[in-house]
Amino acid sequence: MIPADRLRRIAAWSRDLEPDSFERACAGCWERDYPGGVTICSMGEPFELWSGVSSGLIKMRTLSMGGKEMALSSVHAGGWFGEGSVLKDELRRYDIVTLRPTVLAFMDRKTFMWLHDNSLPFSRFLVQQLNERLGIFIAMLENERMLDATGRVARVLALMLNPILYPDANNKLDLTQEEIGLIAGVSRPTANQALKTLQAAGMLTLEYGGIAVLDMEKLRAYGGET
DNA sequence: ACATTAAATTCGA
């Protein structure tokens, strides 16, 4: 159970719900604290909760053959994920790991399905979110091999500021250069060089433990996203 | 891989 004002603050989708749906959402959600570096759920486990990041940062990862770790994506405050596994009622296909102390919000499957069946605003939100993810997925496939390191870093930053997936993101990202590298699939030194290039181009400024984006549009263009 | 610098933590007053 999450108090109404709290839910409204951490979940943008809840703000458009009809009153009775909103009440159900409050009743079907709860929050939990995690320290950094902890695995929330592992690949292959059933985990039938829709999850949102209230604060902090998580990443989704898989282990490739040889045990090398491969980051797929990351979610920061305001982002919700896992709707695919909940909708299809299937096992998780990747690990969820906190990158730093994090508060997660969860919604049980029953509530999720009820909202999906009964709330138009909620369904709309889901479609939009799934569609957004699809676009990202395709963009990643297209460009993974075509973009240089700077392009990939730019893409990651643009994705992390996606207004649909992260409705509450402002223009600041609290990601270390190492974390950016992990997500972009480049080494930290390469990420550092790429960031300096982008800074020189006036798209962002570097800060300790994070970056501030100055020009979203250019960043997107560099990343090749629509 | 190493050197530098910012931040967090500890310790002593």
Added chain:
DNA sequence: TCGAATTTAATGT
């Protein structure tokens, strides 16, 4: 409780 000193973490080359 404040500030200096030490240690840890992030950055730059």
